[in-house]
Amino acid sequence: MKYNWNWGILLDLEPGGSGVYLQYLLVGLGWTLTVALAAWVIALMLGALIGTLRTAPNRWLSRLCTAYVELFRNIPLLVQMFLWYFVLPELLPRALGDWIKQLPPPWGSYVPAVLCLALYTSVRVAEQVRAGIQSLPRGQMMAGTAMGLTLPQTYRYVVLPMTFRIILPPLTSEFLNCIKNSSVALTIGVMELTARARAMQEFSFQVFEAFTAATLIYLATNILVVFAMRVVERKVRVPGYISAGGAPQAGH
Amino acid sequence: MFTGFDLDVIQRSFVYLFRDGMTFTLTLTAIAMAGGIVFGTLLAMMRLSSFRLLAAAAGAYVNLMRSLPLVLVIFWFYFLVPWIGGWLIGASGTVKVGAFLSSAITFTMFEAAYYCEIMRAGIQSIPRGQVAAGQALGLNYWQTMGLVVLPQAFRNMVPVLLTQTIILFQDTSLVYVISVTDFLGAASKVANRDGRLVEMYLFAALVYFIVSFTASQYVRSLQSRIAVIR
Numbered sequence: 001m002k003y004n005w006n007w008g009i010l011l012d013l014e015p016g017g018s019g020v021y022l023q024y025l026l027v028g029l030g031w032t033l034t035v036a037l038a039a040w041v042i043a044l045m046l047g048a049l050i051g052t053l054r055t056a057p058n059r060w061l062s063r064l065c066t067a068y069v070e071l072f073r074n075i076p077l078l079v080q081m082f083l084w085y086f087v088l089p090e091l092l093p094r095a096l097g098d099w100i101k102q103l104p105p106p107w108g109s110y111v112p113a114v115l116c117l118a119l120y121t122s123v124r125v126a127e128q129v130r131a132g133i134q135s136l137p138r139g140q141m142m143a144g145t146a147m148g149l150t151l152p153q154t155y156r157y158v159v160l161p162m163t164f165r166i167i168l169p170p171l172t173s174e175f176l177n178c179i180k181n182s183s184v185a186l187t188i189g190v191m192e193l194t195a196r197a198r199a200m201q202e203f204s205f206q207v208f209e210a211f212t213a214a215t216l217i218y219l220a221t222n223i224l225v226v227f228a229m230r231v232v233e234r235k236v237r238v239p240g241y242i243s244a245g246g247a248p249q250a251g252h
Numbered sequence: 253m254f255t256g257f258d259l260d261v262i263q264r265s266f267v268y269l270f271r272d273g274m275t276f277t278l279t280l281t282a283i284a285m286a287g288g289i290v291f292g293t294l295l296a297m298m299r300l301s302s303f304r305l306l307a308a309a310a311g312a313y314v315n316l317m318r319s320l321p322l323v324l325v326i327f328w329f330y331f332l333v334p335w336i337g338g339w340l341i342g343a344s345g346t347v348k349v350g351a352f353l354s355s356a357i358t359f360t361m362f363e364a365a366y367y368c369e370i371m372r373a374g375i376q377s378i379p380r381g382q383v384a385a386g387q388a389l390g391l392n393y394w395q396t397m398g399l400v401v402l403p404q405a406f407r408n409m410v411p412v413l414l415t416q417t418i419i420l421f422q423d424t425s426l427v428y429v430i431s432v433t434d435f436l437g438a439a440s441k442v443a444n445r446d447g448r449l450v451e452m453y454l455f456a457a458l459v460y461f462i463v464s465f466t467a468s469q470y471v472r473s474l475q476s477r478i479a480v481i482r
């Protein structure tokens with residue numbers, strides 16, 4: 001048994017004519033990051049909103065948000081991808097559905113992938129935000145009320161600024177998850193890093209070079225994000241708080 | 253909106269979906285959970301070991317697995333396992349490995365990294381004095397671990413381990429990328445054969461939701477029960 005290693009393949013031209021394989025993979029990384037970043041922006045906004053509302057003293061509102069969280073947490077990401085890509089256009093009014101189906105190639109799968117990943121990630125962000133709010137001493141909320149702030153003002157000026165500074169470390173790992181989860185978008189045709197490694201393997205038959213290259217690119221991205229976030233975390237750390245989320249959590 | 257919905261396709265394919273598809277998904281989940289917890293616990297013990305080399309090796313493995321997307325790991329093992337198999341039996345080429353074995357190995361190895369982190373937290377939640385007490389009684393490392401530390405660590409971590417298993421159950425749907433017929437694969441095959449994507453994918457989502465939701469509610473009640481005792 002012998003595998004013929006050929007690292008030179010990375011500098012060979014890929015059949016699509018866009019350049020060498022290494023470049024092909026790096027463009028894939030670009031797509032991975034665009035999907036992940038776009039999804040992350042939406043997820044942060046939605047997650048902050050949902051997580052906050054879950055702690056709000058309105059029972060129906062918090063129940064509604066709990067239902068949202070349970071819905072998106074208990075369906076596999078891959079199934080959600082299919083729902084956005086295959087099912088949603090069929091359920092919308094005919095004209096709108098046809099318009100979605102006729103979007104030009106990268107966008108036809110890019111938009112559903114981003115929306116799917118955004119909503120999937122928003123649930124995880126919401127859970128972190130809720131946990132962060134609930135980890136604050138109750139006195140902070142009371143102090144806000146005692147100073148005559150309204151409930152929205154208390155959240156805006158007292159609770160949320162503290163929460164976001166506390167939950168930054170878990171949010172970093174959620175962002176890393178978001179980058180990793182964007183690879184599921186390959187099932188609906190987004191040519192991101194994993195998809196391109198797979199395509200490179202099919203074109204060139206150099207299985208392990210393709211996957212090793214993709215692995216190293218993912219690792220480098222991870223390390224970069226972790227270091228960047230460590231700098232941010234040090235900047236915004238609340239003096240006196242060691243870190244949030246000491247309890248272990250399941251997740252990917 | 254829901255006009256022209258064909259619920260009959262679900263009824264027609266019901267037996268196939270559950271006998272072929274769901275059985276595969278559940279078996280894979282069970283095997284990966286059992287294997288993952290065993291390997292994960294060993295990895296956790298290695299990570300906490302005082303042998304630097306052992307700790308570093310386990311740490312590198314766990315961090316590597318945790319920073320890669322599952323889809324990529326599935327591809328890796330899908331191509332790697334036949335080569336390793338060939339190397340193990342000394343064959344000149346690759347050996348044929350079935351879809352089930354390949355995915356079982358993949359998920360066991362991948363989940364072991366996640367279970368490892370949970371078990372590590374569990375072991376670290378046990379006061380150091382207990383280890384010292386074990387040693388004072390003359391127990392060796394394996395006895396201290398097996399009789400004193402691990403039983404308590406497991407007990408503390410049962411809810412998290414189960415939550416991770418629910419995530420694993422959902423993640424097994426990703427074997428779709430290597431065209432294995434799990435529950436989602438079966439649903440997708442029927443959907444494409446009969447041109448009934450909407451019905452089949454909605455039904456698959458519903459089934460996954462019911463199973464995961466029920467399981468997570470159970471874990472939550474278990475968690476509160478354990479919390480009361482402690």
